[in-house]
Amino acid sequence: MSDDEIFHNAGMAVLHCSAIEDTESLKLLIDKGAPIFYQDPSSGYTSLHLAADKQSLRLVRYLLSQGATWNAIDHAGFTPADIALSYGNTPIYEEIVAEGVRAEFILNLLGEKAENGDSGDDDDDSGDNDDSNDPASNLNAFLSSQLTYEYDSDGNERVVDSAGDPVMMAWETPIMKASVRALCDNHPDTQDSLSILNVGFGLGIIDTEFQKYSPTNHTIIEAHPHVLQHMRETGWYDKPGVTVCEGTWQDHVDSIGQFDVIYFDTFSEHYRDLKAFFEHIPDLVESPNSRFSFFHGLGATNGVFYDVYTRIADMHLEQIGLSAQWEDVPVPELSAVWKGVRRSYWNLPVYKLPIARMNIF
Numbered sequence: 351m352s353d354d355e356i357f358h359n360a361g362m363a364v365l366h367c368s369a370i371e372d373t374e375s376l377k378l379l380i381d382k383g384a385p386i387f388y389q390d391p392s393s394g395y396t397s398l399h400l401a402a403d404k405q406s407l408r409l410v411r412y413l414l415s416q417g418a419t420w421n422a423i424d425h426a427g428f429t430p431a432d433i434a435l436s437y438g439n440t441p442i443y444e445e446i447v448a449e450g451v452r453a454e455f456i457l458n459l460l461g462e463k464a465e466n467g468d469s470g471d472d473d474d475d476s477g478d479n480d481d482s483n484d485p486a487s488n489l490n491a492f493l494s495s496q497l498t499y500e501y502d503s504d505g506n507e508r509v510v511d512s513a514g515d516p517v518m519m520a521w522e523t524p525i526m527k528a529s530v531r532a533l534c535d536n537h538p539d540t541q542d543s544l545s546i547l548n549v550g551f552g553l554g555i556i557d558t559e560f561q562k563y564s565p566t567n568h569t570i571i572e573a574h575p576h577v578l579q580h581m582r583e584t585g586w587y588d589k590p591g592v593t594v595c596e597g598t599w600q601d602h603v604d605s606i607g608q609f610d611v612i613y614f615d616t617f618s619e620h621y622r623d624l625k626a627f628f629e630h631i632p633d634l635v636e637s638p639n640s641r642f643s644f645f646h647g648l649g650a651t652n653g654v655f656y657d658v659y660t661r662i663a664d665m666h667l668e669q670i671g672l673s674a675q676w677e678d679v680p681v682p683e684l685s686a687v688w689k690g691v692r693r694s695y696w697n698l699p700v701y702k703l704p705i706a707r708m709n710i711f
């Protein structure tokens with residue numbers, strides 16, 4: 351028998367024992383090195399998918415304790431937690447999501463260690479591998495990519511990079527408006543007029559909304575030369591109170607000052623970059639009343655991943671002394687907006703809008 355056949359048979363035995371909830375035999379197989387992560391070639395199911403499908407919390411716990419993969423996707427596009435959710439099985443869903451948070455949290459720490467030179471690997475979660483020349487995942491490739499401002503066939507504005515990936519799209523307007531309302535409405539410092547920092551101009555949707563509050567200081571950090579050109583052509587450099595900081599936020603963040611309102615929405619960066627920005631917030635806030643938000647699109651092609659990343663971001667904010675509230679914003683059906691672009695980056699009915707404040711004051 352070839353190695354491949356032995357591997358396949360051992361994997362199928364793991365799946366069979368999971369399907370009949372035979373934990374005794376499962377334990378023997380796993381102790382002998384059978385692959386707990388094995389995916390059925392015809393369905394893509396893993397042992398954890400089967401345990402979720404059986405609604406066996408005991409088996410789910412056992413498999414997770416033995417290192418089962420929390421986020422494997424079957425051929426229909428579902429993770430084990432999606433299956434639990436389809437049954438309304440909250441205990442199993444929560445068990446798997448908690449494991450996801452633990453696993454991603456540790457991967458994040460390992461990623462940081464690697465960046466600090468503690469290990470040779472630059473291996474981390476959430477596709478944070480920027481070795482490629484893909485403008486959507488590598489900042490340098492993005493900054494030298496041609497950007498095009500255009501309208502889709504329904505007249506919705508968007509800006510796309512040279513690979514055809516959308517950088518910003520008009521469908522996000524309700525999210526941007528809701529973010530500005532949550533950041534600016536009833537702000538205790540409105541009397542003195544707000545000072546606002548926005549990182550990432552894109553289509554200028556959020557900056558247009560911020561302008562409605564007549565901020566005395568409205569600072570925009572923008573890195574891409576074509577976006578800056580667009581800002582010049584559309585008069586943003588001449589608006590009273592607006593300061594455009596050309597370059598990346600990493601270039602400016604240490605000398606930019608303090609603000610009542612801070613928003614962050616870049617492109618081609620990764621969770622670790624957002625987290626690095628979080629760490630500057632204590633130095634960027636003007637007062638105890640200052641509010642911070644960011645575009646939360648982490649893992650937004652799958653509800654389980656989105657849930658896991660919402661919790662991870664919340665924990666990281668907490669670690670640096672920020673406490674966040676998350677408001678649900680409904681997102682309409684979007685299939686039409688992805689026509690003519692390479693990848694869709696959103697596939698969920700609800701946006702989780704974060705509003706964070708320093709909790710040390």
Ligand SMILES: C[S@@+](CC[C@H](N)C(=O)[O-])C[C@H]1O[C@@H](n2cnc3c(N)ncnc32)[C@H](O)[C@@H]1O
Pocket residue numbers: 489517518526549550551552553554555556557571572573574577597598599600615616617618619
């Ligand atoms: C998704 S768009 C922002 C959309 C914006 N919120 C709006 O309402 O239209 C992201 C923007 O961030 C810019 N950007 C990407 N990386 C950046 C960085 N490191 N520093 C500053 N700007 C960056 C991009 O050029 C792009 O204009």
